[in-house]
Amino acid sequence: MTPEESSRLLALAPAAQDLLFREARTATAFAPEAVRDDQVRAIYDLVKFAPTSMNQQPMRIVLLRSQQARRDVLAHVARGNRAKVASAPLVALLAADLRFHETLPRVFPHRPQAGDLFADPGVRRESALFNTALQVAYFIVGVRAAGLAAGPIIGYDADGINKTFFGDGSKEIVTLVNIGRPGKEAEHPRLPRLAYHDVVTIA
Amino acid sequence: MTPEESSRLLALAPAAQDLLFREARTATAFAPEAVRDDQVRAIYDLVKFAPTSMNQQPMRIVLLRSQQARRDVLAHVARGNRAKVASAPLVALLAADLRFHETLPRVFPHRPQAGDLFADPGVRRESALFNTALQVAYFIVGVRAAGLAAGPIIGYDADGINKTFFGDGSKEIVTLVNIGRPGKEAEHPRLPRLAYHDVVTIA
Numbered sequence: 001m002t003p004e005e006s007s008r009l010l011a012l013a014p015a016a017q018d019l020l021f022r023e024a025r026t027a028t029a030f031a032p033e034a035v036r037d038d039q040v041r042a043i044y045d046l047v048k049f050a051p052t053s054m055n056q057q058p059m060r061i062v063l064l065r066s067q068q069a070r071r072d073v074l075a076h077v078a079r080g081n082r083a084k085v086a087s088a089p090l091v092a093l094l095a096a097d098l099r100f101h102e103t104l105p106r107v108f109p110h111r112p113q114a115g116d117l118f119a120d121p122g123v124r125r126e127s128a129l130f131n132t133a134l135q136v137a138y139f140i141v142g143v144r145a146a147g148l149a150a151g152p153i154i155g156y157d158a159d160g161i162n163k164t165f166f167g168d169g170s171k172e173i174v175t176l177v178n179i180g181r182p183g184k185e186a187e188h189p190r191l192p193r194l195a196y197h198d199v200v201t202i203a
Numbered sequence: 204m205t206p207e208e209s210s211r212l213l214a215l216a217p218a219a220q221d222l223l224f225r226e227a228r229t230a231t232a233f234a235p236e237a238v239r240d241d242q243v244r245a246i247y248d249l250v251k252f253a254p255t256s257m258n259q260q261p262m263r264i265v266l267l268r269s270q271q272a273r274r275d276v277l278a279h280v281a282r283g284n285r286a287k288v289a290s291a292p293l294v295a296l297l298a299a300d301l302r303f304h305e306t307l308p309r310v311f312p313h314r315p316q317a318g319d320l321f322a323d324p325g326v327r328r329e330s331a332l333f334n335t336a337l338q339v340a341y342f343i344v345g346v347r348a349a350g351l352a353a354g355p356i357i358g359y360d361a362d363g364i365n366k367t368f369f370g371d372g373s374k375e376i377v378t379l380v381n382i383g384r385p386g387k388e389a390e391h392p393r394l395p396r397l398a399y400h401d402v403v404t405i406a
């Protein structure tokens with residue numbers, strides 16, 4: 001099946017396929033153009049509808065707008081990622097709320113005791129991390145939907161970031177994301193993808 | 204900001220926003236219409252481009268096409284989910300390949316020794332589960348891009364499914380997904396979403 005044949009089997013318009021997946025790239029350098037809060041809000045107001053287990057929605061977002069916050073995070077970012085984080089128009093911390101069970105009655109109202117399933121902190125953390133990972137992926141798609149590029153990074157000292165930004169232990173960073181309009185010189189050749197037959201089996 | 208104002212701030216066309224997020228719903232019942240392998244291939248060939256850490260791509264997909272495979276999985280699905288799994292046009296197991304480091308030299312060729320970072324099975328499993336969760340989310344978006352609905356389910360005996368389908372211990376199920384064209388009567392009212400100010404803080 002050619003890419004064109006494959007594309008025609010989808011209901012999503014080809015331009016949208018390109019914007020979100022085929023032409024979108026992880027950005028390592030950005031144009032010097034601010035990312036506004038209303039753009040982040042538009043991204044969130046789109047991707048908030050995507051599904052999580054029991055509608056948990058554990059992802060929390062910290063937008064690093066102050067010089068101090070940018071310095072604080074840079075102190076914990078791996079050397080090889082520092083220039084990217086220092087120069088990104090916007091840096092967001094995507095974190096798991098380990099106390100998502102407290103908001104569960106609001107978002108899963110037909111089962112008010114659902115939070116009891118997550119009384120055990122280990123079970124709760126595992127669920128928070130899994131569902132935050134889903135939401136991180138939706139958020140990356142949303143950044144692209146806004147015509148921006150995302151540069152997700154996990155090369156950092158998580159404990160250091162958690163202590164600095166979530167000192168009460170209620171949240172854990174899952175991914176840091178640089179966001180902005182991609183710079184013209186930012187693109188490396190795309191890395192190889194696994195083929196359908198490498199990934200899919202029939203039982 | 205109204206939904207219309209929010210939508211206009213995005214580069215993604217409004218119809219695509221609706222298809223993937225605003226009008227898409229988790230399906231619990233389906234129209235009696237097959238999902239073909241070429242549709243799954245078109246979904247995969249779209250979402251394979253979305254990013255994972257170090258391009259790991261650990262997600263593996265098992266399409267349950269035989270009566271035997273459907274029976275095998277039903278034996279391990281929680282009672283409340285059985286009717287949904289029994290009646291879905293297609294059931295897919297989305298699993299984490301715990302040996303993704305073996306394919307890493309193919310997909311991260313500029314750093315042939317990258318697999319050494321994942322020599323420790325615990326570190327490797329954590330990375331496989333996180334990146335598979337990202338890919339599960341991309342896959343759900345892809346199912347919607349194909350004009351279909353996804354019904355992700357995690358209510359099952361994972362050990363039982365792993366033993367039955369991945370007996371050598373090389374993979375772990377992360378999510379089961381029912382896939383099909385949604386049935387007309389399938390929709391419940393959408394559950395509440397957290398608001399922007401619940402989720403986003405500025406530092």
